[in-house]
Amino acid sequence: MPHVTLEDVARAADVSLATASRALNGRRVTPHLHDRVLAAAARLAYTPNAHARALAGASHRSVGVICHDVTDPYFAAVAGGVMRVAADNDLLVMLASTFRDPEREIAYVSMLRAERAPAILLIGSGFEDPRWDRALAAELTPYLDGGGRVAVVSRHRNLKVDSVLPENRAGAAALARALLGLGHRRFAVLSGPSELTTVADRFGGFRDELAAAGVTLSPAAVAEAEFTRDGGYQAMTELLGRGLDATCVFALTDVMAVGAYAALRDHGLSVPGDISVAGFDDIPIVRDLTPPLTTVALPLRQLGEKAMELALTENPGRRRRISRLPAEVVLRASTSPARA
Amino acid sequence: MPHVTLEDVARAADVSLATASRALNGRRVTPHLHDRVLAAAARLAYTPNAHARALAGASHRSVGVICHDVTDPYFAAVAGGVMRVAADNDLLVMLASTFRDPEREIAYVSMLRAERAPAILLIGSGFEDPRWDRALAAELTPYLDGGGRVAVVSRHRNLKVDSVLPENRAGAAALARALLGLGHRRFAVLSGPSELTTVADRFGGFRDELAAAGVTLSPAAVAEAEFTRDGGYQAMTELLGRGLDATCVFALTDVMAVGAYAALRDHGLSVPGDISVAGFDDIPIVRDLTPPLTTVALPLRQLGEKAMELALTENPGRRRRISRLPAEVVLRASTSPARA
DNA sequence: TAGCACCCTGAAAGCGCTTACTGAAAGCGC
DNA sequence: GCGCTTTCAGTAAGCGCTTTCAGGGTGCTA
Numbered sequence: 001m002p003h004v005t006l007e008d009v010a011r012a013a014d015v016s017l018a019t020a021s022r023a024l025n026g027r028r029v030t031p032h033l034h035d036r037v038l039a040a041a042a043r044l045a046y047t048p049n050a051h052a053r054a055l056a057g058a059s060h061r062s063v064g065v066i067c068h069d070v071t072d073p074y075f076a077a078v079a080g081g082v083m084r085v086a087a088d089n090d091l092l093v094m095l096a097s098t099f100r101d102p103e104r105e106i107a108y109v110s111m112l113r114a115e116r117a118p119a120i121l122l123i124g125s126g127f128e129d130p131r132w133d134r135a136l137a138a139e140l141t142p143y144l145d146g147g148g149r150v151a152v153v154s155r156h157r158n159l160k161v162d163s164v165l166p167e168n169r170a171g172a173a174a175l176a177r178a179l180l181g182l183g184h185r186r187f188a189v190l191s192g193p194s195e196l197t198t199v200a201d202r203f204g205g206f207r208d209e210l211a212a213a214g215v216t217l218s219p220a221a222v223a224e225a226e227f228t229r230d231g232g233y234q235a236m237t238e239l240l241g242r243g244l245d246a247t248c249v250f251a252l253t254d255v256m257a258v259g260a261y262a263a264l265r266d267h268g269l270s271v272p273g274d275i276s277v278a279g280f281d282d283i284p285i286v287r288d289l290t291p292p293l294t295t296v297a298l299p300l301r302q303l304g305e306k307a308m309e310l311a312l313t314e315n316p317g318r319r320r321r322i323s324r325l326p327a328e329v330v331l332r333a334s335t336s337p338a339r340a
Numbered sequence: 341m342p343h344v345t346l347e348d349v350a351r352a353a354d355v356s357l358a359t360a361s362r363a364l365n366g367r368r369v370t371p372h373l374h375d376r377v378l379a380a381a382a383r384l385a386y387t388p389n390a391h392a393r394a395l396a397g398a399s400h401r402s403v404g405v406i407c408h409d410v411t412d413p414y415f416a417a418v419a420g421g422v423m424r425v426a427a428d429n430d431l432l433v434m435l436a437s438t439f440r441d442p443e444r445e446i447a448y449v450s451m452l453r454a455e456r457a458p459a460i461l462l463i464g465s466g467f468e469d470p471r472w473d474r475a476l477a478a479e480l481t482p483y484l485d486g487g488g489r490v491a492v493v494s495r496h497r498n499l500k501v502d503s504v505l506p507e508n509r510a511g512a513a514a515l516a517r518a519l520l521g522l523g524h525r526r527f528a529v530l531s532g533p534s535e536l537t538t539v540a541d542r543f544g545g546f547r548d549e550l551a552a553a554g555v556t557l558s559p560a561a562v563a564e565a566e567f568t569r570d571g572g573y574q575a576m577t578e579l580l581g582r583g584l585d586a587t588c589v590f591a592l593t594d595v596m597a598v599g600a601y602a603a604l605r606d607h608g609l610s611v612p613g614d615i616s617v618a619g620f621d622d623i624p625i626v627r628d629l630t631p632p633l634t635t636v637a638l639p640l641r642q643l644g645e646k647a648m649e650l651a652l653t654e655n656p657g658r659r660r661r662i663s664r665l666p667a668e669v670v671l672r673a674s675t676s677p678a679r680a
Numbered sequence: 681t682a683g684c685a686c687c688c689t690g691a692a693a694g695c696g697c698t699t700a701c702t703g704a705a706a707g708c709g710c
Numbered sequence: 711g712c713g714c715t716t717t718c719a720g721t722a723a724g725c726g727c728t729t730t731c732a733g734g735g736t737g738c739t740a
Binding site: 015016017018019022028029030033052054056059192 | 687688689690692694695696701709
Binding site: 003006007017018021022025048051052053054055056057058138270 | 725726727728729
C-alpha cells in the first residue's frame with residue numbers, strides 16, 4: 001500500500017503539482033486554490049515524504065546527537081538540555097547511544113552523515129587512542145565540507161569543531177583544594193576507563209593539585225572501573241579489600257560514588273564518619289542520597305543547550321569556537337573534616 | 341560545497357552508475373571493478389545520501405521513539421532497552437521527548453511519518469482525554485496503511501497497535517495487599533497528573549484493593565503533582581501541611597518517592613520509623629536510597645526491548661499483539677509493620 | 681485602446697540513488 | 711565451429727518533491 005503523494009493531492013484538488021506544493025508550503029497561491037489543496041491534503045491524510053523533500057533541496061530538521069549511554073543520568077541531563085533547545089527550534093533529535101564503543105560512535109556519525117543531518121552533536125569524553133580521533137576526523141571533515149555543523153561536549157583533543165568544555169581539570173583541582181582544606185591527607189580515587197580523556201583530566205587535575213600541596217597518591221589507593229554505579233561499587237570494594245587507609249575517596253563521577261556508598265555500607269563503614277566521599281558532575285539524584293554527596297557541579301543542562309546553540313548559530317569562517325562552562329565545588333554532608 | 345555523489349565515484353572509478361551502486365551494495369560485480377569502485381569511494385570519502393536511497397526504494401534504518409521525558413530514569417531505562425535491540429539490528433534510533441505535551445507528541449509522530457521511519461515506538465502513559473487518542477489514531481492509521489510499524493509501551497486504550505503492557509493495575513493491587521499485610525490501615529497517596537492513564541491504573545488498582553479489604557482512602561489523603569522528584573516533594577509537603585495521619589504513603593512513581601523522602605526528612609520524619617513509603621517502577625537508584633525503597637518492580641529494560649522486538653517482527657494480519665509484562669512487589673526497608 | 685508590468689499557474693528539470701531492462705561478451709554442448 | 715545459455719556492465723526510468731522558467735491572464739498607465 002503506497003503512501004499518498006503530492007500528486008494524489010494535486011489531482012484531488014484539480015491543480016498542478018507545483019501549485020499543490022506551493023499551497024502546502026505557504027507560498028502565494030489564490031486563496032480559492034489554496035483552500036482546495038489543503039482540504040484535499042487533509043482528506044487524504046497526506047504527509048509529505050521527508051526524503052523526497054530533502055532530496056529536492058529543502059533542508060531537513062533532524063539533528064543527530066551521539067552520547068555514550070542514555071541511561072546514565074549525566075547524559076540524560078545533557079540530552080535534556082539539547083532537546084529543550086531543539087524543541088524550541090522545531091528540530092527533531094536523533095539520539096544514539098554508543099555504549100562507549102568508538103567504532104559504534106564512528107558508525108553513527110557515518111549514518112548521520114548519510115542522513116544529511118544538518119548538525120551532529122557528540123556528547124561525552126573522547127578516547128585517548130589518537131587512532132579514534134583520526135578516524136572520527138576522517139568522517140567529520142567531509143561532513144563539515146558539505147555544510148554540516150558539528151559541536152562536541154567535553155571532548156577537546158584534535159577535533160577542529162565547536163566545543164563545549166566543562167572545566168574538568170580545574171574542577172577536580174578545586175575539589176582537591178577543598179578536601180585538603182578539610183584536613184584530608186590520605187586519599188583514594190575511584191577512577192574510570194583509562195582510555196577516556198575525561199579520566200585523565202579529572203584524575204590529573206586532582207592528583208596534580210594534591211602534589212602541589214605535597215600530598216602524593218599511591219597507586220594502591222587508585223582503582224579503575226567502569227563509569228557506572230556497579231563500577232563504583234566494584235572499585236570501592238577492591239580498595240577496601242586492599243586494606244585502604246584513606247580518609248577520603250574521590251569518585252570520578254557521581255554515578256560511581258553511588259556505587260561507592262553501597263560498597264561502604266556493605267562493609268559497615270559510615271559516610272562521612274569513617275570516610276568522606278566526593279563525586280563529580282552533580283547529577284540530580286546525589287542531593288537525595290544519604291548523606292547528600294559533595295561533588296563538583298557541572299551545569300549539565302547548559303552543556304547540552306550550549307552545544308545545540310553553537311551548532312545552530314552561523315559560523316562563517318568555520319573557526320573553532322570554544323565555550324567553557326565552569327565547574328563548581330559543592331560541599332555537602334558526605335565530606336567532613338579529617339579526624340586528627 | 342556539494343556532497344560527493346555516486347556519480348563522482350563512478351566517474352573516478354571509470355564505471356557506470358549502476359556498477360558503482362552494485363559494487364557498493366555488495367552485489368555481484370567483477371572483482372576488478374569492485375575494487376576500483378571501493379577505492380574511489382574511499383578516496384573521495386563518499387557517503388551515500390540516505391534520502392536518495394530511501395526515495396529510490398531502499399528501506400531505511402532509523403526508527404522513531406517517542407517518550408515523555410528522556411531525563412526521567414524510567415524512560416531512560418526503557419529507552420536503553422530499545423537501543424540495545426536497535427543496535428543489535430543495526431538500526432539508528434531517533435529519540436524524541438514530548439515533555440508530556442500531547443500536541444507535541446502528535447507533531448513528532450507526524451515528523452516521523454514524514455521521515456518514513458520503518459517503525460514508531462510510543463513509550464509511556466497515554467492521555468485520558470479521548471480527543472488525543474483520536475488525533476493520534478488519525479496520524480497512525482495512514483502510517484500503518486503505508487506499511488509502518490507501531491508499538492506502544494504502557495498505553496492501552498483505543499490504539500489498535502502492538503502493545504507492551506506492564507501490569508500497572510495488578511501491581512498496585514499487589515502492593516496494597518502487601519502493605520495491608522504489614523498492618524497498615526491509614527494510607528496516603530502521592531498521585532500524578534490525572535490526565536495520564538497510568539495514574540488511573542495505579543491509583544485505581546491500589547484504591548480498589550484497599551476498598552476490597554474495607555479500607556477507604558479519604559480524598560484528603562491524596563495529593564496530586566507532576567511525575568517528577570519535585571512533584572513528589574511538593575505533594576508530600578502538601579499532605580504534611582494538611583495534618584497527615586497516615587502510617588504509609590504510596591507514591592505512584594519512584595521518582596516521586598525520592599521527592600517524598602526529601603520532604604519527610606525536611607519535616608523531621610523518619611522512614612519507616614514515622615511513616616512507611618512505597619513507590620512504583622523500581623528505577624535503579626531506589627536501591628541506593630536510605631532506606632532502600634519498597635516498590636513495584638517493572639522490568640524496565642525489557643519493556644523497551646520487547647516493544648522494539650514487536651515492531652521488528654512481521655505481523656502479517658496486522659492483528660494487535662499484546663505483551664503483558666509482570667509487575668512484582670519488592671519489599672525493602674522503607675516499609676515496616678504498622679505500629680499498633 | 682494599446683502597451684507594459686505584474687501575478688499566478690503549470691510544465692518540466694532535476695536532487696542522488698536503485699533497479700528493471702537491454703545488450704554484449706563469454707562459456708558450453710554437440 | 712554454431713547456436714544456446716549465462717554473466718555482467720550500461721542505459722534509463724523512476725522514487726516524490728521543490729523550483730526555475732515560460733506563458734497567460736489582469737490591471738494599470740498613457
